[in-house]
Amino acid sequence: MSQFNIAVLAGDGIGPEVMQEANKVLDAIETRFDVTFNRNAYPVGGFAIDTEGEALPPKTLAGCEAADAILFGSIGGPKWDTLPLEKRPERAALLTLRSHFDLFSNLRPARIYPGLEHLSPLRADIAASGVDVLVVRELTSGIYFGQPKGMQGEGEEEFAFDTMRYSRREIRRIAIAAFEAAQKRRGKVTSVDKANVLVCSRLWREVTEEVAKQYPDVELEHIYIDNATMQVMKNPAQFDVMLCSNLFGDIISDECAMMTGSMGLLASASMNEDGFGLYEPAGGSAPDIAGQGIANPIAQILSAAMMLRFSLNQQAAADAIEQAVVRTLEDGVLTGELLNSDQRHNAASTAQVGDAIVKHI
Amino acid sequence: MSQFNIAVLAGDGIGPEVMQEANKVLDAIETRFDVTFNRNAYPVGGFAIDTEGEALPPKTLAGCEAADAILFGSIGGPKWDTLPLEKRPERAALLTLRSHFDLFSNLRPARIYPGLEHLSPLRADIAASGVDVLVVRELTSGIYFGQPKGMQGEGEEEFAFDTMRYSRREIRRIAIAAFEAAQKRRGKVTSVDKANVLVCSRLWREVTEEVAKQYPDVELEHIYIDNATMQVMKNPAQFDVMLCSNLFGDIISDECAMMTGSMGLLASASMNEDGFGLYEPAGGSAPDIAGQGIANPIAQILSAAMMLRFSLNQQAAADAIEQAVVRTLEDGVLTGELLNSDQRHNAASTAQVGDAIVKHI
Ligand SMILES: CC(C)[C@H](C(=O)O)[C@@H](O)C(=O)O
Ligand SMILES: CC(C)[C@H](C(=O)O)[C@@H](O)C(=O)O
DSSP: OEEEEEEEEEESTTHHHHHHHHHHHHHHHHHHSSEEEEEEEOOOHHHHHHHHSSSSOHHHHHHHHTSSEEEEEEOOOGGGTTSOGGGSHIIIIIIHHHHHTTOOEEEEEEEOOTTOGGGSSBOHHHHTSOOEEEEEEEOSSGGGTOSOOEEESSGGGOEEEEEEEEEHHHHHHHHHHHHHHHHTTTSEEEEEEOTTTOHHHHHHHHHHHHHHHTOTTSEEEEEEHHHHHHHHHHOGGGOSEEEEOHHHHHHHHHHHHHHHTOGGGOEEEEEOTTSOEEEEESSOOOGGGTTTTOSOOHHHHHHHHHHHHHTSOOHHHHHHHHHHHHHHHHTTOOOGGGSOGGGGGGOOOHHHHHHHHHHTO | OEEEEEEEEEESTTHHHHHHHHHHHHHHHHHHSSEEEEEEEOOOHHHHHHHHSSSSOHHHHHHHHTSSEEEEEEOOOGGGTTSOGGGSHIIIIIIHHHHHTTOOEEEEEEEOOTTOGGGSSBOHHHHTSOOEEEEEEEOSSGGGTOSOOEEESSGGGOEEEEEEEEEHHHHHHHHHHHHHHHHTTTSEEEEEEOTTTOHHHHHHHHHHHHHHHTOTTSEEEEEEHHHHHHHHHHOGGGOSEEEEOHHHHHHHHHHHHHHHTOGGGOEEEEEOTTSOEEEEESSOOOGGGTTSSOSOOHHHHHHHHHHHHHTSOOHHHHHHHHHHHHHHHHTTOOOGGGSOGGGGGGOOOHHHHHHHHHHTO
């Protein structure tokens, strides 16, 4: 029997309540499959600031180091927005975890689920065109982490500066991740850059072309970031895998998530070269609806499925979760935000959705 | 009687044919108002590469220097895409003109015209919600022009780098432009940044807050670029003026343009502190439809109207052009891309649209 250690970092806002449902689902997987998940919960984000004085306490980091994977909830909220930037949950916890564990490969799938097309902000015919995109985002380099970064000069000529930076090695490994993913999907990589302006994008294009030669069965195309934001709106079905640098991936993955109209269904994986990873929902901590038992737990549950698939190599268990989610959606067990306003009185609670998924496992 | 010198740079693709209609409209303005436009045409872009050996020949630059404003068509096309980056039309002509004349203030209006909602890729209810956004983009600094920029290192550790850079002065002057514009519109500025990651964005936020104090009648809000791309799709009617740095403005203005579904109607202005400016359509050179007489001339004609308004201070003439365009649209004199496919046989030609606008002046 396989045993795994999982660091559970529920965080703030709706994090704890959706994490509870993900835990139920992992319990069900333990019952049905020959596997045990030793789960240890650690404080993170605003909750950790309040209880331990910092967003990523040493014991949390140590717990993550001892684990086979991190299941992450969500962090942040208005209460901590006035802290200096370096102490805020997003920067002090999330960016630090990404960088500490070298989680360079960020996978963010976005699809419009059949039957949920009406939730998309896109025109009906576009929403119905079969949208299923995987954004592969570089997560540990680029302008997020490039040095130098700072302020210089005096008076009105005082200026701020940030450095965008990419090495061949950094580009190559994320490009490989995109091509590998495309081979298992529809065989197309669209690389997003701004090669008409940025030196980093020129190198990005060059290395991506080199990597493409090793994958003759995958088609590669390049698109400028400004045009990409247009095409995601106009014709998202044209995309299979979108390969992006850190900043452009931040932008494109959020645009793709919004385009589906069902952010509460979207999971993400952030992995390093050893297959270690952090798994988290695409949406935020949603402080406005926290504690009411109405948040959608599916993104958190699908994050757990991604964890099983990518870090723990439990394909059958991952499949079982994903199929149970699809059946639950088909059964119409839906939280409020997935329903038109005149149907909201039929909304299922966070726990009811979790229970329905458990039943299908 | 007022006299103005205008440098006319028609460029490539559909540039020359839509410029012809803008010239017709300027002729009509001369007839109706007490004003003369001395127009001098100069080669630019791919056409200039083919005829003069470079995208921005010295005589073109000299002609622009001698003018009161530049009326610009569009440049570029597949024929010149294989040239080294520094020689390509976009970089060698457009970015050079922006920088040479310090055209820091780029205004890009995007609205969904009543009656043309069906063209928007957004869901019908969102497209009908009254969308009218002005993107104010900083155009001469940021990561487009920041130094150093280059390559360093060896082998797989060789890396590319670009510098994002903003001074207080640069931020202040574009923020002022945004607040001034908002005062004449609906009194709201949304400043787009990534202040949770970039030092430049932190300074951007700080200076924008300072400027806001001088405009107590204008509301200021801040939004992260990733969230901005989502909100433009979900609820674009919430925005009045969107204030952006160079790179974020490139992305957001294109997303806003696409959201209208009628790129052929969108004009833009790029101005310096003396009111000198370059006026160009938002769409590109569209080489695929060039020379067929089917391109929409309205974006070019509205660019001429912006030129009259912002550089030549001819408000009445600018109003006359804008009203004539609205009437022409109301009359249903529309080029093909504004019609549903089953209506395309009724499409007006480039020249017919130009003539209809002239008639309304
Ligand atoms: C919270 C923020 C720093 C983060 C990012 O920009 O990467 C978030 O937007 C994301 O996409 O995970
Ligand atoms: C052609 C290109 C360099 C340019 C830019 O990025 O500024 C264009 O996209 C624009 O928005 O005017």
